[in-house]
Amino acid sequence: MAQQWDVVIVGGGLAGYVAANYLAKMDMSILIVEKGKKVGGRARTEKINQHYFNLGPHALYKKGKAAPILEELGIKLNGKSPKLGGILIENDIEYTAPFDPLGLLTTRLLNWREKMEWVAILKNINSLDTEKLAKQTFQQWVMQVTLSKRVQSLLYTLGRLTTYCHAPEMVSARVIVSHMKIGMDMEIASIIEKNEENCRKIYSRSKQKIARIESESLNYENNKSIINRFIHAFEMKNMNVLLDLISENVTLYSDGGGKVNAAIRPITSISNVLALLYGVVKKAPKDFYFEIRNVNGQPALVNYMNGSLQSIVSFYISHERINEIYIIMNPDKLPKL
Protein backbone atom coordinates (compact mmCIF):
# COMPACT_ATOMS: atom_id res chain seq x y z
CA MET A 1 0.00 0.00 0.00
CA ALA A 2 1.29 3.46 -0.87
CA GLN A 3 2.59 5.57 2.01
CA GLN A 4 0.13 8.24 3.21
CA TRP A 5 1.32 11.73 4.25
CA ASP A 6 -0.53 14.43 6.10
CA VAL A 7 1.17 17.11 4.06
CA VAL A 8 3.28 17.07 0.92
CA ILE A 9 5.54 20.10 0.50
CA VAL A 10 6.79 20.88 -2.98
CA GLY A 11 10.29 22.37 -2.88
CA GLY A 12 13.13 21.76 -0.47
CA GLY A 13 14.28 25.34 -0.04
CA LEU A 14 14.23 27.41 3.16
CA ALA A 15 10.47 27.97 2.93
CA GLY A 16 9.75 24.27 2.46
CA TYR A 17 11.95 23.31 5.38
CA VAL A 18 10.49 25.94 7.68
CA ALA A 19 6.94 24.82 6.83
CA ALA A 20 7.96 21.19 7.41
CA ASN A 21 9.44 22.05 10.80
CA TYR A 22 6.30 23.79 12.01
CA LEU A 23 4.03 21.02 10.72
CA ALA A 24 6.22 18.33 12.26
CA LYS A 25 5.82 20.07 15.62
CA MET A 26 2.10 19.36 15.27
CA ASP A 27 2.88 15.66 14.85
CA MET A 28 2.05 15.62 11.20
CA SER A 29 3.81 13.39 8.74
CA ILE A 30 5.50 15.42 6.03
CA LEU A 31 6.95 14.65 2.62
CA ILE A 32 9.22 17.22 1.00
CA VAL A 33 9.48 16.77 -2.75
CA GLU A 34 12.55 18.39 -4.29
CA LYS A 35 13.19 18.41 -8.01
CA GLY A 36 16.88 19.26 -7.70
CA LYS A 37 19.69 16.84 -6.91
CA LYS A 38 20.29 18.63 -3.61
CA VAL A 39 18.02 20.30 -1.09
CA GLY A 40 18.43 23.86 0.15
CA GLY A 41 17.28 25.74 -2.95
CA ARG A 42 18.95 29.13 -3.20
CA ALA A 43 20.29 28.89 0.36
CA ARG A 44 22.76 26.09 -0.28
CA THR A 45 26.36 25.63 0.69
CA GLU A 46 28.64 23.64 -1.58
CA LYS A 47 31.81 22.07 -0.24
CA ILE A 48 34.57 21.99 -2.84
CA ASN A 49 38.11 20.90 -1.87
CA GLN A 50 37.53 21.62 1.83
CA HIS A 51 36.17 25.08 1.04
CA TYR A 52 32.58 26.10 1.64
CA PHE A 53 30.81 28.19 -0.98
CA ASN A 54 27.51 29.83 -0.14
CA LEU A 55 25.27 29.91 -3.15
CA GLY A 56 22.80 32.39 -1.78
CA PRO A 57 22.36 34.44 1.36
CA HIS A 58 25.15 36.56 2.71
CA ALA A 59 23.20 38.25 5.46
CA LEU A 60 20.39 37.46 7.82
CA TYR A 61 18.29 40.53 8.40
CA LYS A 62 17.68 40.91 12.11
CA LYS A 63 14.30 42.49 11.47
CA GLY A 64 13.39 40.10 8.67
CA LYS A 65 10.96 37.21 8.81
CA ALA A 66 13.61 34.51 9.30
CA ALA A 67 15.10 35.74 12.60
CA PRO A 68 12.00 35.18 14.81
CA ILE A 69 11.31 31.86 13.05
CA LEU A 70 14.81 30.59 13.77
CA GLU A 71 14.50 31.75 17.37
CA GLU A 72 11.16 29.97 17.73
CA LEU A 73 12.66 26.80 16.26
CA GLY A 74 15.49 27.02 18.82
CA ILE A 75 18.22 27.66 16.25
CA LYS A 76 20.92 29.86 17.75
CA LEU A 77 22.59 32.42 15.52
CA ASN A 78 26.25 33.33 15.50
CA GLY A 79 27.77 36.32 13.78
CA LYS A 80 27.82 40.06 14.04
CA SER A 81 26.30 42.96 12.20
CA PRO A 82 28.49 44.06 9.30
CA LYS A 83 30.02 47.51 9.17
CA LEU A 84 28.03 50.12 7.34
CA GLY A 85 29.19 51.61 4.08
CA GLY A 86 30.89 50.06 1.09
CA ILE A 87 31.97 51.03 -2.39
CA LEU A 88 29.84 51.40 -5.49
CA ILE A 89 31.42 51.16 -8.93
CA GLU A 90 30.01 52.95 -11.94
CA ASN A 91 31.85 53.08 -15.27
CA ASP A 92 34.95 51.72 -13.51
CA ILE A 93 34.96 54.64 -11.06
CA GLU A 94 34.71 53.84 -7.35
CA TYR A 95 32.34 55.87 -5.20
CA THR A 96 31.77 55.68 -1.47
CA ALA A 97 28.28 54.26 -0.96
CA PRO A 98 25.94 56.78 0.69
CA PHE A 99 24.61 54.11 3.04
CA ASP A 100 25.94 55.60 6.28
CA PRO A 101 26.34 59.18 7.49
CA LEU A 102 30.04 59.45 6.60
CA GLY A 103 29.47 57.84 3.20
CA LEU A 104 26.62 60.24 2.56
CA LEU A 105 28.73 63.28 3.39
CA THR A 106 31.84 62.22 1.52
CA THR A 107 30.53 60.45 -1.56
CA ARG A 108 31.01 62.07 -4.95
CA LEU A 109 28.35 59.85 -6.44
CA LEU A 110 25.67 62.40 -5.59
CA ASN A 111 25.67 66.18 -5.62
CA TRP A 112 24.22 68.12 -2.68
CA ARG A 113 20.75 68.34 -4.13
CA GLU A 114 20.74 64.56 -4.78
CA LYS A 115 22.08 63.89 -1.28
CA MET A 116 19.17 65.79 0.19
CA GLU A 117 16.77 63.91 -2.03
CA TRP A 118 18.36 60.62 -0.98
CA VAL A 119 17.97 61.42 2.73
CA ALA A 120 14.35 62.46 2.17
CA ILE A 121 13.63 59.19 0.34
CA LEU A 122 15.27 57.09 3.08
CA LYS A 123 13.25 58.95 5.65
CA ASN A 124 10.11 58.35 3.64
CA ILE A 125 10.89 54.61 3.27
CA ASN A 126 11.37 54.36 7.02
CA SER A 127 7.87 55.58 7.76
CA LEU A 128 6.14 54.14 4.69
CA ASP A 129 3.20 51.76 4.87
CA THR A 130 4.48 49.38 2.19
CA GLU A 131 1.04 47.72 1.84
CA LYS A 132 -0.01 50.85 -0.04
CA LEU A 133 2.53 50.04 -2.76
CA ALA A 134 0.97 46.66 -3.61
CA LYS A 135 -0.57 47.87 -6.86
CA GLN A 136 2.53 49.39 -8.43
CA THR A 137 5.78 48.00 -9.72
CA PHE A 138 9.10 48.93 -8.15
CA GLN A 139 10.00 50.86 -11.30
CA GLN A 140 6.80 52.91 -11.13
CA TRP A 141 7.51 53.73 -7.50
CA VAL A 142 11.12 54.76 -8.23
CA MET A 143 10.04 57.04 -11.09
CA GLN A 144 7.45 58.57 -8.79
CA VAL A 145 9.80 59.37 -5.89
CA THR A 146 12.66 60.95 -7.86
CA LEU A 147 13.47 62.40 -11.25
CA SER A 148 17.22 62.22 -10.64
CA LYS A 149 18.79 59.45 -12.73
CA ARG A 150 21.52 59.02 -10.12
CA VAL A 151 19.07 58.58 -7.24
CA GLN A 152 16.94 56.27 -9.38
CA SER A 153 19.93 54.08 -10.14
CA LEU A 154 20.87 54.06 -6.45
CA LEU A 155 17.37 52.86 -5.57
CA TYR A 156 17.57 50.09 -8.20
CA THR A 157 20.98 49.07 -6.79
CA LEU A 158 19.63 48.95 -3.27
CA GLY A 159 16.53 47.03 -4.36
CA ARG A 160 18.72 44.47 -6.13
CA LEU A 161 21.12 44.26 -3.20
CA THR A 162 18.41 43.54 -0.65
CA THR A 163 16.30 41.14 -2.73
CA TYR A 164 18.51 39.73 -5.50
CA CYS A 165 15.71 40.53 -7.88
CA HIS A 166 16.45 42.60 -10.93
CA ALA A 167 13.19 43.04 -12.74
CA PRO A 168 12.04 46.42 -11.42
CA GLU A 169 9.46 46.71 -14.18
CA MET A 170 7.76 43.48 -13.03
CA VAL A 171 8.24 43.07 -9.31
CA SER A 172 5.87 44.62 -6.81
CA ALA A 173 7.03 47.84 -5.13
CA ARG A 174 5.62 46.50 -1.87
CA VAL A 175 7.99 43.50 -1.92
CA ILE A 176 11.15 45.41 -2.83
CA VAL A 177 10.56 48.46 -0.65
CA SER A 178 9.66 46.37 2.39
CA HIS A 179 12.91 44.40 1.89
CA MET A 180 14.83 47.64 1.52
CA LYS A 181 13.24 48.85 4.71
CA ILE A 182 14.36 45.73 6.56
CA GLY A 183 17.77 45.55 4.90
CA MET A 184 18.55 49.21 5.45
CA ASP A 185 17.01 49.48 8.88
CA MET A 186 20.25 50.20 10.71
CA GLU A 187 21.60 52.35 7.92
CA ILE A 188 18.43 54.40 7.57
CA ALA A 189 18.35 54.86 11.33
CA SER A 190 21.93 56.09 11.43
CA ILE A 191 21.55 58.36 8.42
CA ILE A 192 18.42 60.04 9.61
CA GLU A 193 19.32 59.53 13.26
CA LYS A 194 15.77 58.38 14.05
CA ASN A 195 15.38 61.10 16.66
CA GLU A 196 12.90 63.52 15.07
CA GLU A 197 14.52 66.55 16.67
CA ASN A 198 17.95 65.64 15.27
CA CYS A 199 16.42 64.89 11.90
CA ARG A 200 14.78 68.27 11.72
CA LYS A 201 18.05 70.00 12.68
CA ILE A 202 20.13 68.09 10.11
CA TYR A 203 17.44 68.64 7.49
CA SER A 204 17.16 72.34 8.13
CA ARG A 205 20.96 72.82 8.30
CA SER A 206 21.36 70.94 5.03
CA LYS A 207 18.50 72.87 3.46
CA GLN A 208 20.14 76.16 4.43
CA LYS A 209 23.43 74.93 3.06
CA ILE A 210 21.83 73.78 -0.16
CA ALA A 211 19.85 76.98 -0.49
CA ARG A 212 23.12 78.89 -0.09
CA ILE A 213 24.98 76.69 -2.56
CA GLU A 214 22.06 76.88 -4.99
CA SER A 215 21.69 80.62 -4.78
CA GLU A 216 25.43 80.90 -5.38
CA SER A 217 25.44 78.42 -8.19
CA LEU A 218 22.33 79.78 -9.89
CA ASN A 219 23.41 83.43 -10.04
CA TYR A 220 23.33 83.93 -13.84
CA GLU A 221 25.51 87.02 -14.16
CA ASN A 222 28.08 85.74 -11.66
CA ASN A 223 28.30 82.38 -13.45
CA LYS A 224 28.54 84.09 -16.83
CA SER A 225 31.48 86.14 -15.61
CA ILE A 226 33.21 82.99 -14.30
CA ILE A 227 32.65 81.26 -17.65
CA ASN A 228 34.02 84.29 -19.52
CA ARG A 229 37.10 84.32 -17.30
CA PHE A 230 37.47 80.59 -17.82
CA ILE A 231 37.31 80.96 -21.64
CA HIS A 232 39.85 83.77 -21.58
CA ALA A 233 42.28 81.85 -19.32
CA PHE A 234 41.74 78.73 -21.45
CA GLU A 235 42.61 80.57 -24.65
CA MET A 236 45.63 82.22 -23.04
CA LYS A 237 46.63 78.91 -21.41
CA ASN A 238 46.86 80.80 -18.13
CA MET A 239 47.18 77.90 -15.71
CA ASN A 240 47.16 80.01 -12.55
CA VAL A 241 43.78 81.50 -13.39
CA LEU A 242 42.44 78.15 -14.60
CA LEU A 243 43.45 76.49 -11.33
CA ASP A 244 41.64 79.26 -9.53
CA LEU A 245 38.47 78.88 -11.55
CA ILE A 246 38.19 75.09 -11.67
CA SER A 247 37.61 72.92 -8.61
CA GLU A 248 40.32 70.33 -8.04
CA ASN A 249 37.59 67.68 -7.96
CA VAL A 250 36.04 68.80 -11.24
CA THR A 251 34.22 66.12 -13.24
CA LEU A 252 33.37 66.32 -16.92
CA TYR A 253 30.44 64.34 -18.28
CA SER A 254 29.80 64.01 -21.99
CA ASP A 255 26.83 62.54 -23.75
CA GLY A 256 27.02 61.56 -27.37
CA GLY A 257 24.04 59.24 -27.11
CA GLY A 258 26.07 56.58 -28.93
CA LYS A 259 25.59 58.62 -32.12
CA VAL A 260 28.63 60.89 -31.96
CA ASN A 261 32.03 60.42 -30.34
CA ALA A 262 32.07 61.27 -26.64
CA ALA A 263 34.04 60.21 -23.58
CA ILE A 264 32.26 57.09 -22.33
CA ARG A 265 33.29 57.65 -18.72
CA PRO A 266 33.20 60.81 -16.64
CA ILE A 267 36.60 62.55 -16.66
CA THR A 268 37.90 63.60 -13.28
CA SER A 269 40.71 65.94 -12.09
CA ILE A 270 41.72 69.29 -13.55
CA SER A 271 44.59 67.94 -15.62
CA ASN A 272 42.47 65.25 -17.32
CA VAL A 273 39.59 67.64 -17.96
CA LEU A 274 41.85 70.33 -19.44
CA ALA A 275 43.72 67.76 -21.54
CA LEU A 276 40.41 66.61 -22.99
CA LEU A 277 39.17 70.13 -23.66
CA TYR A 278 42.42 71.23 -25.33
CA GLY A 279 42.32 68.02 -27.41
CA VAL A 280 38.77 68.77 -28.55
CA VAL A 281 39.55 72.39 -29.42
CA LYS A 282 42.67 71.35 -31.36
CA LYS A 283 40.58 69.10 -33.57
CA ALA A 284 37.83 71.68 -34.11
CA PRO A 285 37.37 72.77 -37.75
CA LYS A 286 38.01 76.37 -38.84
CA ASP A 287 34.33 77.26 -39.02
CA PHE A 288 33.79 76.26 -35.38
CA TYR A 289 32.42 79.06 -33.22
CA PHE A 290 30.54 79.37 -29.96
CA GLU A 291 28.43 81.85 -28.07
CA ILE A 292 27.31 82.10 -24.47
CA ARG A 293 23.55 81.66 -24.31
CA ASN A 294 20.91 81.07 -21.69
CA VAL A 295 20.20 77.35 -21.54
CA ASN A 296 17.68 76.26 -18.90
CA GLY A 297 18.20 79.52 -17.02
CA GLN A 298 21.99 79.26 -16.85
CA PRO A 299 24.81 80.48 -19.10
CA ALA A 300 26.17 77.76 -21.36
CA LEU A 301 28.50 77.52 -24.33
CA VAL A 302 26.49 76.82 -27.45
CA ASN A 303 28.84 75.47 -30.12
CA TYR A 304 28.35 75.50 -33.87
CA MET A 305 30.09 73.61 -36.65
CA ASN A 306 29.36 73.74 -40.37
CA GLY A 307 26.80 76.38 -39.53
CA SER A 308 24.69 74.12 -37.32
CA LEU A 309 24.45 73.41 -33.61
CA GLN A 310 27.09 70.84 -32.61
CA SER A 311 27.10 70.75 -28.81
CA ILE A 312 26.19 72.54 -25.60
CA VAL A 313 28.57 72.84 -22.69
CA SER A 314 26.95 73.67 -19.37
CA PHE A 315 28.54 74.13 -15.97
CA TYR A 316 27.77 73.51 -12.32
CA ILE A 317 29.42 76.35 -10.45
CA SER A 318 29.61 76.72 -6.70
CA HIS A 319 31.94 78.61 -4.39
CA GLU A 320 33.11 80.62 -7.43
CA ARG A 321 34.50 77.50 -9.08
CA ILE A 322 33.50 75.19 -11.88
CA ASN A 323 32.69 71.87 -10.22
CA GLU A 324 31.07 69.98 -13.06
CA ILE A 325 31.09 70.33 -16.84
CA TYR A 326 28.44 68.70 -19.02
CA ILE A 327 28.95 68.37 -22.76
CA ILE A 328 25.80 67.44 -24.63
CA MET A 329 26.48 66.25 -28.18
CA ASN A 330 23.66 63.75 -28.38
CA PRO A 331 21.60 64.99 -31.38
CA ASP A 332 18.41 63.75 -29.69
CA LYS A 333 19.02 65.98 -26.68
CA LEU A 334 20.15 69.12 -28.52
CA PRO A 335 17.38 71.67 -28.81
CA LYS A 336 16.36 73.12 -32.13
CA LEU A 337 17.81 76.59 -31.65
Ligand SMILES: Cc1cc2nc3c(=O)[nH]c(=O)nc-3n(C[C@H](O)[C@H](O)[C@H](O)COP(=O)(O)OP(=O)(O)OC[C@H]3O[C@@H](n4cnc5c(N)ncnc54)[C@H](O)[C@@H]3O)c2cc1C
Ligand atom coordinates in the same frame (compact mmCIF):
# COMPACT_ATOMS: atom_id res chain seq x y z
C1 LIG B 1 22.94 35.19 -4.63
C2 LIG B 1 21.83 35.28 -3.60
C3 LIG B 1 22.05 35.99 -2.42
C4 LIG B 1 21.04 36.10 -1.47
N1 LIG B 1 21.29 36.79 -0.32
C5 LIG B 1 20.36 36.83 0.65
C6 LIG B 1 20.65 37.41 1.89
O1 LIG B 1 21.73 37.90 2.10
N2 LIG B 1 19.72 37.41 2.85
C7 LIG B 1 18.48 36.86 2.64
O2 LIG B 1 17.67 36.88 3.56
N3 LIG B 1 18.18 36.27 1.46
C8 LIG B 1 19.09 36.22 0.46
N4 LIG B 1 18.81 35.61 -0.71
C9 LIG B 1 17.46 35.08 -0.92
C10 LIG B 1 17.29 33.72 -0.24
O3 LIG B 1 18.34 32.86 -0.61
C11 LIG B 1 15.96 33.18 -0.71
O4 LIG B 1 14.94 34.11 -0.40
C12 LIG B 1 15.60 31.89 -0.03
O5 LIG B 1 16.65 30.97 -0.06
C13 LIG B 1 14.37 31.39 -0.78
O6 LIG B 1 13.92 30.20 -0.20
P1 LIG B 1 12.66 29.49 -0.82
O7 LIG B 1 12.49 28.20 -0.10
O8 LIG B 1 11.50 30.42 -0.81
O9 LIG B 1 12.99 29.26 -2.36
P2 LIG B 1 14.20 28.40 -3.01
O10 LIG B 1 15.42 28.47 -2.19
O11 LIG B 1 14.28 28.87 -4.42
O12 LIG B 1 13.67 26.94 -2.95
C14 LIG B 1 12.71 26.43 -3.84
C15 LIG B 1 13.02 24.95 -4.04
O13 LIG B 1 11.92 24.38 -4.72
C16 LIG B 1 12.42 23.49 -5.72
N5 LIG B 1 11.36 23.36 -6.72
C17 LIG B 1 10.89 24.33 -7.51
N6 LIG B 1 9.90 23.83 -8.27
C18 LIG B 1 9.72 22.53 -7.92
C19 LIG B 1 8.85 21.50 -8.34
N7 LIG B 1 7.92 21.71 -9.28
N8 LIG B 1 8.97 20.30 -7.78
C20 LIG B 1 9.90 20.07 -6.82
N9 LIG B 1 10.77 21.00 -6.37
C21 LIG B 1 10.67 22.23 -6.92
C22 LIG B 1 13.67 24.18 -6.21
O14 LIG B 1 14.56 23.25 -6.83
C23 LIG B 1 14.27 24.72 -4.89
O15 LIG B 1 15.13 23.80 -4.26
C24 LIG B 1 19.78 35.49 -1.69
C25 LIG B 1 19.58 34.75 -2.88
C26 LIG B 1 20.58 34.66 -3.82
C27 LIG B 1 20.34 33.84 -5.09
